[in-house]
Every structure is written in structure tokens, then in C-alpha cells.
Amino acid sequence: MSDLLDEPVITIAETVRAGHVSAVDVANMCLARIAERDKAFHAFLWTSPDALMEQARDLDERRGRGETLGPLAGVPIALKDALCTKHAPTTAGSKILEGYVPPYDATVVARLRAAGALLPGKTNMDEFAMGSSNENSAYGPCKNPWDSNRIPGGSSGGSAASVAARMTPAALGSDTGGSIRQPAALTGTVGVKPTYGRVSRYGLVAFASSLDQIGPIASDVRGAARVLDVIAGHDPKDATSRDVPAPKCEAACELKVRDMRVGVPAEYFGEGLDKDVEASVREAIAALEREGCQIVPIQLPHTKYAVATYYVVATAEASSNLARFDGVRYGPRAEAGDLKSLYGKTREQGFGREVKRRILLGTFVLSAGYYDAYYAKAQKVRALMARDFDEAFSMVEAIVCPTSPTPAFPLGEKANDPLAMYLSDVCTLPASLAGLPAISVPCKPTPSGLPVGVQLIGRANDEPTLFALAAACERSFPPSAAWK
């Protein structure tokens, strides 16, 4: 019966809603799977079995009373540890928040709960979402369920691994420069970065506020769509969440893609792109063409500046956001005789190497004498990148390209070379910098069996077109689990 967890989100929800299986049974299956499978991967930092069972019993009681359950009834959804939860610790993968249990739920967590989702635990991540391999977690790395000698991607590596190994059919991640899409691509799952402002970030531990966005990772396209439909929409607690009509992403999966114009940007197929990845992505493009899409060559000339632009803008914002971690209001404190040393020592002991690097870089690019040359310059180049997209979207409805230039790389390969690690984000950064929605969908694996993702980038607030195209890709490359 635990095979139900191999099913997609919608099948599980409809099975529980119809009363064929109880939420308590699903919760028990999920805990058993995590206990059995996660020893090898370390996708979960914390599980909360008591809170989970209480939630499941409540759902079953409500169903027993004749209530109609929500669209995610009984669906286990793992939460990245950057999302505040009242029922479980929230550390963002950092020692500086060790033991912290927030006094409130993030808005997305409250919305999942209200839709009937089961919340078994919190997933591993790069510290403060800073990383592309999950190796920067202060609690030890997460491993790729397809090959445990390889990284699952990052920073939402634990969320992607949980879905790839079918411990949960879906999870939430957060994406600042690719942290949902890249791990989804490297684990054979579907990952969605919604339009900037589409989903409330209230209760998300902030990394870079002009870029951060929460989104789903799921075993199939429709499952991701249903989760996004639940979490999207304006929230009075986040002024940057846009007050626009919520998209109907699940329904959009049924839309025809015939005659849609889809752009292929030459800049994403240049030097550094792995040959196997390129072959798979080209097959996915051919599949879209067979579905009736018109494939149009396009140019995004400022793409090559994305990594430099991003690592100025994101670190500048991070240096400001992370100022709040000072050992005064929560988390561990390094005791010292004076306040200045208390701050300095707490931060020295609490932050890992990559976080320190980014705080220093971000402080540097904002400091007197350097602001114009680095930060202001980067924001201008960012404007040019957004303009590139505007021009492209006057000719096409969506863009198709690789999600990651390589498949999952071995643990340790880039751990001591920050710049090499940053360059692995090159395909996901531009959509983030321009605030655009993007989806990574699995396409044909490499000859050695590693997953490859194809990325679809859309116009602002046009997630429905992306879901229609993603569903079309999925018809040629159906979902497959890492655990047989």
C-alpha cells in the first residue's frame, strides 16, 4: 500500500478526498519511507512525527464529519528549512539558528495546511540558500538519490532529493538564482520558480530580497501546478506579493501548445555546456516541435554577464539581510564583555565559510568608494538583461534552454572553488534577475543515467503558458523515480 507514495500529488489527494485511504495511513507510510530511505541521502534535517499525526487525524475526523477536504488533502509536502514553521525547527541550514523554533508559520506553510497538506519535516539546504550543491549545509550535505556519490544540486537540495526518492511527492523550495530549478534538473523532478511577487515570502528566511521567490518541486508537472495554485496570491503580510488574479496553473496543463512560438537563445548553448545535456535539451526542443510549437532562434546578448551581475546584487542584499543574525533575539550567542565583540564573535562562530565570503563581498560592493563601480553598475547591466527578455518576448511566448550546464557533479568537485561553483548557475540566473517565471522539467537522461532538466522561461505573470509547455514536454519524457 505504501506504493501510494509513488503516485503523483493529484492521485494521492483524490484518493484521500474520496476516503479510499486515510490521511493517517498516508502519514504513517511517509514516516516509514523517510526512516527507510533517508539514511542514504540526508534530505531531511528535522521531522515532526507528532505534529504530522495530529494533522492527519484532524483531516480524517473532518472527512468523517462530511467536510470536503482541500485540494492537497493527505499529500505529504516537505518544506525547505528556510520556511518558518511553528511546529518544527527552522535553521536555514545554519548553526546561527540552531535550535530556533519560530513563533509563527510562513504564509505558504499556513496555506498548505489549510489545503490539507501533510507536513512531515524540514529539508536540508545550503546555509542561507547560498550554494549550488547542498554542500554548504552546516548539518552535513544531502546526496543525490540517483547516485549518492553526487550532489543533488542546491540550494533546495533536500527538497529535490525528497521528491526524487519519493519520500514525498512534492516539496517547497526557494529560488534566488536557481535554487529550485537546478536541483530539480539534477534529480529528475519538476521545479518551478514563479514570477517575482507571485508567492508571499512572509516567513521565508531572507537571502536577497529583489530575487527570492518560493515555489514547488514535484514528481510531475500537474502536481507542481496544484501546489503553486494553493500557495500563489497576494498576502497583506508581504507588500511585494502582487495583487493580481491568481493563475490557474493546473487547468493550464491541458492547454494546447500548437502554434506557440518558443525561442531558443543561442547564448545558452555555447562554451561550458555539457555535450550530453545539450543533446537531451535539443531532443526536448524537437519534442515541442512535434507538439506543433514553432521554434524560433533568438538572442539574449547580455547573458554572459549574468554570473557577475548576480554575485554583486545578491551578495549586497544578503549582507544587509543577514545583519539581523547577531545573537541578541534568537539563536546561539557567543558571550563577550562588550556588545561589539558579542556581535562579531557570534557571527564568526555561527556562519560558515561561504556565508562569510558573501557577507564580505556584499559589504565590499556597497562600501563607500565602490558602490557606483560595482553595485550601481550591476543594477544597470541587470536592466539591460531585462530589456533583452522584453525584446525576445515581443517575438515568442516562451523560451526553452538548459537548466544546468552539467548533470549532477561528484561531491567535493567544486567545494573549494567558489567561482567554479558560481558558474554552474549560469542558465538559471537571467530569469531570476529579470523576475520572470521559469520551470525545469525532466528530459532524456544522460547515457550514464543521470537526470537532465530543460528550462522554460515565460513572460511575467504568465505561468499558465509555461505549464502548458511543461506538460507537453512531460508527454515525451514521463516522470521516473530514483528509487525503484
Added chain:
Amino acid sequence: MSVSRETILHVAELASLSLDEGEVDALAKDLHAIVQYVEQLGAVNTEGVEPYSHSAAETTLRKDAVMTGLTREEALAKAPRATEEGFAVPRFVHE
């Protein structure tokens, strides 16, 4: 622009971040490489380009009305040290 030990120590001071003596040189080396890479932005012609920003017109503010928030007890519950009135830190004003 080269990133020296002195630059790292100055920036760390601005960021309220103490550093172990042993990590200063490694951080200077890492940041130097990253800053060198970032300097390619200097080659882009940005004359007349306004810096990127998300449109403020799309920001929706909520009503300025009183709402219940955390109680004092809830807000202080996770502090490493607190008194009944607030967060406790070492004395920093000396008469």
C-alpha cells in the same frame, strides 16, 4: 582592484564579523578572484541606462490598522538572554 588583507579586515569590521587570523588570507584570495571576475561588467556600455528596480506601482500596502502581533513573552522566548522588559545585552553606554 586587488583585494588585500587590509580590505578584508576593513570590510569585516563594517559587517560586524570577527575573523580568525588563519582565514583572512584565504578569504582575501577568494574575494580577489571573484572581484576580478566581476570587473568584466566594466566593459558593458550602460550609458543612459537606469538601474534595475521592481516597479513600486506593483507594491500593495495594507491598511494602516492596529493588528495583533506577538506578545512580549513570545517575542522574548527564543532570546539567548532576556529580562522581563526586553533582550539583554552587555552594558554599552558608559557614563
